[in-house]
Amino acid sequence: MAVRIYSLAKELKLDSKELVDVCARLGIRGKGSALASLSDEEVSKLKEHFQGSGTPSAPQGTPTAPAPERPKEPVREGKMPVLNTPRPASPLAGLRKKREEAAASVEEPSATSNEPHAEPAAAPMEMSEEGHGPLANVMRRDDYIGPGNVGGKLPTIAPGGKDKERSRDSKQTGSTPQRGRPAIKLAPIPITEKPPSSATKKDEAIQKPDLRLPAEALRPGKTSGKPLSAHLKRHEDTLDAKKRGKDKEMLIPGEEIPASGKGRRGKAKGGADKDDAPMLGGREQRQLSRQRHTLRDREGSDEYRPRRSLRRPRRTGVSTAAPRKDKVSLQLPCTVREFSEAAGVPASQVLRILMEEGVMATMNALIDDDLTELIAAELGVNLELKEAVSVEDELLASIRDRQDDEADLVSRPPVITFLGHVDHGKTSLLDRIIDIDVVSGESGGITQHIRAYTIEKDGRRISFVDTPGHEAFTEMRARGANVTDIAVLVVAADDGVMPQTEEAISHAQAAEVPIVVALNKTDLPGVDLNRAMQGLSTNGLLPSEWGGDVEVVKTSAITGDGLDELLDTVLTVAELHEYKANPNRQAMGTCLEAQQEPGRGVVAKIIVQNGTLRVGDVIVCGQSYGRVKAMYDTLLPNQRYEEAGPSTPVNVTGFDTAPGAGEHFYVLDDIADARTIAESRSDSHRKTALSGGVQHVTLETLFDRLEGANEVQTLNIILRADVRGSIEAIQKELGKLDHPEVKIKLLQASVGGVTEADVTLADASDAIIIGFNVIADENARALAEQRGVQVRRYEIIYKITEDIKAALEGLLKPEEREVDLGRALVQQTYKISRVGTIAGCRVLSGSIARNGRARIIRDNTIIGDYPIDTLKREKSDAKEVREGLECGIKLSGFNDVKEGDLFEVYKVEEVGRTFEESLES
Numbered sequence: 001m002a003v004r005i006y007s008l009a010k011e012l013k014l015d016s017k018e019l020v021d022v023c024a025r026l027g028i029r030g031k032g033s034a035l036a037s038l039s040d041e042e043v044s045k046l047k048e049h050f051q052g053s054g055t056p057s058a059p060q061g062t063p064t065a066p067a068p069e070r071p072k073e074p075v076r077e078g079k080m081p082v083l084n085t086p087r088p089a090s091p092l093a094g095l096r097k098k099r100e101e102a103a104a105s106v107e108e109p110s111a112t113s114n115e116p117h118a119e120p121a122a123a124p125m126e127m128s129e130e131g132h133g134p135l136a137n138v139m140r141r142d143d144y145i146g147p148g149n150v151g152g153k154l155p156t157i158a159p160g161g162k163d164k165e166r167s168r169d170s171k172q173t174g175s176t177p178q179r180g181r182p183a184i185k186l187a188p189i190p191i192t193e194k195p196p197s198s199a200t201k202k203d204e205a206i207q208k209p210d211l212r213l214p215a216e217a218l219r220p221g222k223t224s225g226k227p228l229s230a231h232l233k234r235h236e237d238t239l240d241a242k243k244r245g246k247d248k249e250m251l252i253p254g255e256e257i258p259a260s261g262k263g264r265r266g267k268a269k270g271g272a273d274k275d276d277a278p279m280l281g282g283r284e285q286r287q288l289s290r291q292r293h294t295l296r297d298r299e300g301s302d303e304y305r306p307r308r309s310l311r312r313p314r315r316t317g318v319s320t321a322a323p324r325k326d327k328v329s330l331q332l333p334c335t336v337r338e339f340s341e342a343a344g345v346p347a348s349q350v351l352r353i354l355m356e357e358g359v360m361a362t363m364n365a366l367i368d369d370d371l372t373e374l375i376a377a378e379l380g381v382n383l384e385l386k387e388a389v390s391v392e393d394e395l396l397a398s399i400r401d402r403q404d405d406e407a408d409l410v411s412r413p414p415v416i417t418f419l420g421h422v423d424h425g426k427t428s429l430l431d432r433i434i435d436i437d438v439v440s441g442e443s444g445g446i447t448q449h450i451r452a453y454t455i456e457k458d459g460r461r462i463s464f465v466d467t468p469g470h471e472a473f474t475e476m477r478a479r480g481a482n483v484t485d486i487a488v489l490v491v492a493a494d495d496g497v498m499p500q501t502e503e504a505i506s507h508a509q510a511a512e513v514p515i516v517v518a519l520n521k522t523d524l525p526g527v528d529l530n531r532a533m534q535g536l537s538t539n540g541l542l543p544s545e546w547g548g549d550v551e552v553v554k555t556s557a558i559t560g561d562g563l564d565e566l567l568d569t570v571l572t573v574a575e576l577h578e579y580k581a582n583p584n585r586q587a588m589g590t591c592l593e594a595q596q597e598p599g600r601g602v603v604a605k606i607i608v609q610n611g612t613l614r615v616g617d618v619i620v621c622g623q624s625y626g627r628v629k630a631m632y633d634t635l636l637p638n639q640r641y642e643e644a645g646p647s648t649p650v651n652v653t654g655f656d657t658a659p660g661a662g663e664h665f666y667v668l669d670d671i672a673d674a675r676t677i678a679e680s681r682s683d684s685h686r687k688t689a690l691s692g693g694v695q696h697v698t699l700e701t702l703f704d705r706l707e708g709a710n711e712v713q714t715l716n717i718i719l720r721a722d723v724r725g726s727i728e729a730i731q732k733e734l735g736k737l738d739h740p741e742v743k744i745k746l747l748q749a750s751v752g753g754v755t756e757a758d759v760t761l762a763d764a765s766d767a768i769i770i771g772f773n774v775i776a777d778e779n780a781r782a783l784a785e786q787r788g789v790q791v792r793r794y795e796i797i798y799k800i801t802e803d804i805k806a807a808l809e810g811l812l813k814p815e816e817r818e819v820d821l822g823r824a825l826v827q828q829t830y831k832i833s834r835v836g837t838i839a840g841c842r843v844l845s846g847s848i849a850r851n852g853r854a855r856i857i858r859d860n861t862i863i864g865d866y867p868i869d870t871l872k873r874e875k876s877d878a879k880e881v882r883e884g885l886e887c888g889i890k891l892s893g894f895n896d897v898k899e900g901d902l903f904e905v906y907k908v909e910e911v912g913r914t915f916e917e918s919l920e921s
């Protein structure tokens, strides 16, 4: 089983990129990305490598000795002020001066690497005389505890005293015990690095303390959290108070004054001396002097107000970024923005990882499951997937999943669709059937636009859905609407089974509906019914009169022969299948088509599949919703109905917009719910469209589909080949492929080029198309691209099975890729002696390049593949000739070019691997 590099990296606790590098070093080729897969052999090789190198975290083969364990210190919880170096202009100028003096008098610390930051930082604050300086009360708070003694005894180092803790420490480390140091109280610092060994400590040069006082430490606020700023604030107030006189103390509104006389007030009253002044400097000092000035001017006046507004509000500096999370709960697929918000990492970081993987994305781009996993692995985030629960799921699940009681179920009319080759008589037969009904007086005039109607035969009702062809029938299936219960395959007795008959059979079989054959035009003289029956047998429909299980009814739309029998047969098949529904529930069904009609608004032709639809019902269908205003008969435009039961087609008005053909409709209780569902669908539809639409299975993605799937999967294939012999040979080869987890189902195998119908069928059945020695026509190619259907071309039979086998094992490696350049039609040929045949061509699409190769297509079949020898445009050599222009092409080694031949020009190139391709590498 292949394993992705990033998964293995995760397992080995390595960086994906590191593992990619190791792959390169070990000679494991083609693993340029963390998404690349590794075979079992490669995985073992890598694991062996890491085992050999001692530890996976040292892929270079240099095992690192584990750092000595330092006894764990309990870290106090809560906010830790990070100490940053103050700026010169800060009001701490005086303080800094004192600190420097203190630093000079204090011996350089020889503590461990995580200590010097905090220890000296606190020192200056304690440098006030006898520990009674302005900071003393702040720093004496229990919040500040010396390192190495957190949670234990406060390691107070009194000036001139002996610090027992430190002496002990010094003995251990071999450094000189320190004496006469000022009292130092330190805040605990979370330990982020392992301390160096004692040996390292000895050798380590004594460093100057790195003093950092953070902005937070200087900011005013609640005194408990910001000691320095609180101190400064108090200091200013002291000065103010002093200036205003002993008895006149100005209180700043909102400012708290400590009740205790030991605080700043006590000090102020005790006489703030001039030594306090240098504690302030820079901007604050200037502001203060201005304030004092004003105070002096206004003292005693009534309009006096403290000049608080002179101080600029300081920025809080609070980060608004979401905190980074270790575990992320996400619903996939998600956008870059959603991932970044959920994980609390900057989107730019996510985009950078994507870029490193060669994926250029934007904030709103959807990232698929694998990439999301990769990003999570790169960021060390644990990804937890949430089940997608849409509004629709919540509201409609109960309706959809509601199982009807057996007792509530009643028989419903079967829904019949007529399929078959063009001009074999589908419309004529249906017209005739309705004529019968008209004759019986049960239905009125026939409108040719009607595509769904119900008739009665011997008191039993039958509903017909007259889709224009099997493609429309399949189109409906592609949208998940299998409205048809029984398919009537119309085969003209004179023509027999034709290409479109074969297609129709495939479509009906893929839909897994019973087929009844109407062998039509039996009135024609000299028709060979046996030949038609033979054709049906060859295509897997063995007539019942030949011992098979397919009912073949001989009909004539002209004479009306066999029509009753056809209807009887259909009703019998329906009885066998027991189509039932519960008319006593809210209606659900499918929209067949919808259009905007002048005067009536949106008119949707719908078929009720279960329940009963009534006028006034709230209805939601795809991205449309509304209340049923009126219901009309599908044959008689003015015939109104109040309700429509199961299997009844009706024209409905009341939708806000025209729902799409094939969309399911549901009746809800609340119009607000209907609106919510319609809007949420419209949103998700837009999202899907932006992310490139639905992706069908491809041989490259087949393996991914199999991974993690519990049930046996089916790989649906539509085969097109040049001759029937090829089909038989390929069928035989495919039959040999036996995989426990995958069943290969050949939905259709026919001769000729790939058509739009094939693509529609592949779209509806999630199939891949294999073209053997044939190509896809222009429309089919465009449709396949639009629908995301894979069309693979082969010229060697065993290569097909080889590729499928490789795809099943997840090892399909397209090293070379054919890039289609353009197509040119041969309009004239010129034979030039000693040169050969020159084809005068017109470029139909794309462009023709001189370094390309051309496949020669004659009658939809590839007859050869040759490199372009010469490309001329108006007598001069050309490198490239674009669409719409004429040119002369001489092929190397092929002179039998004929007018009407098509050159399909392509080039083979080693393409830089796209994401999908890299999945299988």
Ligand SMILES: Nc1nc2c(ncn2[C@@H]2O[C@H](COP(=O)(O)OP(=O)(O)OP(=O)(O)O)[C@@H](O)[C@H]2O)c(=O)[nH]1
Binding pocket: 420, 421, 422, 423, 424, 425, 426, 427, 428, 429, 520, 521, 522, 523, 524, 555, 556, 557, 558, 559
């Ligand atoms: N002799 C004879 N002619 C028939 C019969 N059924 C249909 N036709 C003729 O065959 C032609 C094609 O019939 P349609 O009913 O249009 O065939 P279709 O299969 O609906 O054709 P498309 O809708 O184009 O796919 C018409 O000229 C019909 O008159 C039949 O049973 N006998």
